Amino acid sequence: MKTSRAYSPSLDNLRNLLVIRSIALLGQTGVLAYVVFASRTTENLWGVTISLAVMAALTVASLWRTTRSWPVDDREFLAQLLVDVLGWTALMYCSGGANNPFVSYYIVPLVIAAAVLPWRYTWLVAGISLLAYSLLLYFYIPFPLFTPHAAMGHGDGASVHILGMWFNFLFSAGLITYFVVRMATTLRLQEAQAVARREDSLRNDQIMAVASLAAGTAHELGTPLSTMTVLVDELLQDPQLGIQARADCELLRDQLTQCKSTLSELSRTAELSSAQQTRPFAIGDFARHTLERWAVRRPGVIYSFECAGDSPVIELDPTMAQALENLLNNAADTGSQKIAVSVSWRPNEASISVRDWGAGISPELLEQIGKPIIHADKSGLGIGLMLSQASVERHGGRIELRKLREGGTLATLTLPLKPQATETVQP
Numbered sequence: 369m370k371t372s373r374a375y376s377p378s379l380d381n382l383r384n385l386l387v388i389r390s391i392a393l394l395g396q397t398g399v400l401a402y403v404v405f406a407s408r409t410t411e412n413l414w415g416v417t418i419s420l421a422v423m424a425a426l427t428v429a430s431l432w433r434t435t436r437s438w439p440v441d442d443r444e445f446l447a448q449l450l451v452d453v454l455g456w457t458a459l460m461y462c463s464g465g466a467n468n469p470f471v472s473y474y475i476v477p478l479v480i481a482a483a484v485l486p487w488r489y490t491w492l493v494a495g496i497s498l499l500a501y502s503l504l505l506y507f508y509i510p511f512p513l514f515t516p517h518a519a520m521g522h523g524d525g526a527s528v529h530i531l532g533m534w535f536n537f538l539f540s541a542g543l544i545t546y547f548v549v550r551m552a553t554t555l556r557l558q559e560a561q562a563v564a565r566r567e568d569s570l571r572n573d574q575i576m577a578v579a580s581l582a583a584g585t586a587h588e589l590g591t592p593l594s595t596m597t598v599l600v601d602e603l604l605q606d607p608q609l610g611i612q613a614r615a616d617c618e619l620l621r622d623q624l625t626q627c628k629s630t631l632s633e634l635s636r637t638a639e640l641s642s643a644q645q646t647r648p649f650a651i652g653d654f655a656r657h658t659l660e661r662w663a664v665r666r667p668g669v670i671y672s673f674e675c676a677g678d679s680p681v682i683e684l685d686p687t688m689a690q691a692l693e694n695l696l697n698n699a700a701d702t703g704s705q706k707i708a709v710s711v712s713w714r715p716n717e718a719s720i721s722v723r724d725w726g727a728g729i730s731p732e733l734l735e736q737i738g739k740p741i742i743h744a745d746k747s748g749l750g751i752g753l754m755l756s757q758a759s760v761e762r763h764g765g766r767i768e769l770r771k772l773r774e775g776g777t778l779a780t781l782t783l784p785l786k787p788q789a790t791e792t793v794q795p
Contacts, residue, residue: 378440415462423455457500465508482548652679675711691756702726725776
């Protein structure tokens with residue numbers, strides 16, 4: 369069963385370049401055939417014939433290369449354009465030099481470079497093309513079809529005309545290289561911005577779907593939790609209940625109370641978030657309180673906390689605590705028995721780092737951080753990262769994940785500080 373190969377824009381661009389080259393070579397082959405037919409001689413045509421044959425062979429080899437799965441990078445595309453320029457120079461040298469009207473083909477690889485390649489490569493193609501054109505003004509083999517003035521005594525007028533063509537090429541090359549590169553860069557930037565907007569819209573739709581599901585789940589859980597709480601209370605009132613069963617019921621009641629408290633906190637957080645309410649927190653106190661509250665639910669994980677001195681104040685909404693807890697849960701879910709949390713800051717931003725000693729986050733998930741769709745791995749990571757990233761980005765911050773050489777992962781939550789945030793709140 370054949371598998372379809374993924375579409376590659378760079379490979380498609382290379383194929384288009386080879387098609388353009390083939391059309392140009394066919395045109396020159398037609399000119400050669402006309403000269404042979406009109407003059408009934410092959411004198412002085414060997415150079416043109418050999419140049420056409422070499423260029424055709426390179427084109428066939430390049431077409432075969434496009435059937436391979438090797439990626440086409442900018443340097444390879446630049447090499448193909450330089451093959452065009454150098455091959456065309458050899459062809460023009462053997463067929464009248466700058467007198468050959470096909471010398472204007474130098475504009476074609478220049479335009480392609482301006483539209484596809486970075487600006488430094490485009491200027492390189494422009495420089496080599498201009499140098500080749502300039503040399504062809506003085507060094508070439510006369511070609512009867514394109515240099516009739518050489519035998520008719522019109523050398524001065526022809527020289528002025530050829531020099532004018534050279535200046536026209538110089539002017540055109542400068543305009544194309546400068547303005548087309550700028551326009552192509554603008555188009556790429558607009559496309560990247562459009563892609564980013566589509567990704568943001570898709571991620572927001574996913575987050576809204578998750579939020580709706582969470583709200584519905586919280587509402588549906590309220591009734592069974594209340595029923596179980598009533599039943600547990602009735603069991604505890606039974607005087608015949610055994611000691612062990614009573615202890616289990618008390619533990620179950622505490623867990624039910626914790627669940628109801630979590631649902632209430634979830635509802636309150638949603639109300640505050642919808643109203644866009646924020647509160648000032650010292651970033652160190654915020655991280656420490658969130659870590660301590662999280663550790664109650666993960667008693668099997670050893671944690672450490674480090675924050676040097678009084679930390680700056682930052683305006684946060686309740687979703688930031690959940691974002692940090694998601695990072696803590698991800699660290700614990702990697703299998704690490706200990707987690708280290710540290711707080712640091714600079715004049716313009718503050719960072720909370722979560723370090724674990726687990727198996728490390730997968731490279732696939734590292735690449736997907738910040739993208740609208742994050743697929744969870746076997747340990748369940750993924751959706752928490754997406755929600756955390758969305759919450760942090762709303763505050764103008766970012767989340768960075770780095771797999772450490774000595775093992776484990778370092779997750780860093782960074783938030784910007786406003787100028788007034790340099791003040792500190794005493795714990």
